[in-house]
Amino acid sequence: MTFPPSLLRLRVRTPEHPWPTLWLPVFLVWPLVVLLLVLLALVVLVVAIVRDPRQIARAFALVGALFAVVCGLRGVHIDVVGRRAQVLISFH
Amino acid sequence: MNEERKRILNMLAENKITAEDAEALLDAMSPPPATGGTGATGGGGARSADPRYLRVLVEDQDGHTGKVNVRVPFQLIRAGVRLAALIPVAAHGPVNKALQSRGIDIDISKLKPEDFEDLVQHLRDLTVDVEGTRGEKVRVFCE
Numbered sequence: 001m002t003f004p005p006s007l008l009r010l011r012v013r014t015p016e017h018p019w020p021t022l023w024l025p026v027f028l029v030w031p032l033v034v035l036l037l038v039l040l041a042l043v044v045l046v047v048a049i050v051r052d053p054r055q056i057a058r059a060f061a062l063v064g065a066l067f068a069v070v071c072g073l074r075g076v077h078i079d080v081v082g083r084r085a086q087v088l089i090s091f092h
Numbered sequence: 093m094n095e096e097r098k099r100i101l102n103m104l105a106e107n108k109i110t111a112e113d114a115e116a117l118l119d120a121m122s123p124p125p126a127t128g129g130t131g132a133t134g135g136g137g138a139r140s141a142d143p144r145y146l147r148v149l150v151e152d153q154d155g156h157t158g159k160v161n162v163r164v165p166f167q168l169i170r171a172g173v174r175l176a177a178l179i180p181v182a183a184h185g186p187v188n189k190a191l192q193s194r195g196i197d198i199d200i201s202k203l204k205p206e207d208f209e210d211l212v213q214h215l216r217d218l219t220v221d222v223e224g225t226r227g228e229k230v231r232v233f234c235e
Contacts, residue, residue: 002167058178065175072168075145079161 004030005074005091013086021088037067142166143216143234153227166212166234173208176200 008024044059078089097118104114143166150160179187184201191198220232 062175062178065171065178068171068174069168072165072171074167075163075165076168077161077163079159081159 002071002074004033004070005076007092009088009090009092011086011088014084026091033070037063040066142212145235146215147231147233147235149229149231151229170205170208170212173203173205176203177205 004026006025006027008026009021010024011021012019041060041063044063045056048056048059073091076089076091078087080087100109100114100117103109104111109117146164146166146169148160148162148164152159179200181201184199187200188198191200215234218232218234220230222230224230
């Protein structure tokens with residue numbers, strides 16, 4: 001089983017703004033994401049029951065796929081160094 | 093069977109080397125099982141594990157300016173394909189049209205999660221290595 005990313009490393013540097021690298025504790029928003037997903041699942045359930053009960057399984061598959069996308073962010077690493085700026089986005 | 097492997101087996105058949113020597117040589121030819129590697133040198137030995145990341149590296153000649161280092165987990169791509177498979181059939185036409193207007197000529201109705209697994213397995217041996225006229229290098233590979 002995979003989990004959502006715990007940390008986000010963010011760095012944006014330009015000659016004018018040499019910001020330091022930020023380590024953002026993404027795990028602190030996990031409870032919020034779970035809460036949003038539960039609320040989304042409830043809304044999806046209600047809408048599916050009202051509009052087309054045959055689509056309930058598909059609707060929950062959608063919520064599951066969205067969660068898989070969030071989990072899939074772990075390991076994403078984007079590091080671009082241009083002539084005038086550097087951007088680093090890395091999920092851990 | 094690749095050429096080196098065949099040569100070792102021929103040497104064994106002609107009693108030029110012992111079975112132990114042949115085993116050692118074949119083991120040496122096989123890629124290490126856990127590394128995954130880029131697959132560029134895979135010589136038909138033991139199958140390595142499925143790749144976990146798609147890497148894109150771009151470097152200028154001096155190796156400092158204009159550098160791009162991107163690593164995308166296959167799990168994220170897999171989740172995206174799962175998500176795309178859930179797009180309602182009625183929306184396929186407009187989505188395809190929007191993608192084509194941006195130069196991406198794919199039919200999302202043909203994106204199937206099970207096909208993606210086959211694709212990932214075959215991507216194990218993918219390495220794209222391009223060198224531009226000004227010395228810039230682009231590498232796309234899996235690891």
